Amino acid sequence: MNAKKIGIIVGVAFALFFVISQPQNSADLVLNILTILGDAAASVVAFIQALF
Numbered sequence: 001m002n003a004k005k006i007g008i009i010v011g012v013a014f015a016l017f018f019v020i021s022q023p024q025n026s027a028d029l030v031l032n033i034l035t036i037l038g039d040a041a042a043s044v045v046a047f048i049q050a051l052f
């Protein structure tokens with residue numbers, strides 16, 4: 001097996017363990033990530049609107 005495939009498997013296993021063992025913290029983490037991405041998208045839109 002190559003290192004990339006092993007890394008993906010380990011990452012997925014860790015994510016599943018985190019979701020199963022701490023579901024509330026997992027949900028909070030996903031919500032925070034989505035909030036950050038939404039804020040970033042809104043900033044990009046505001047920047048583009050300011051150009052025109």
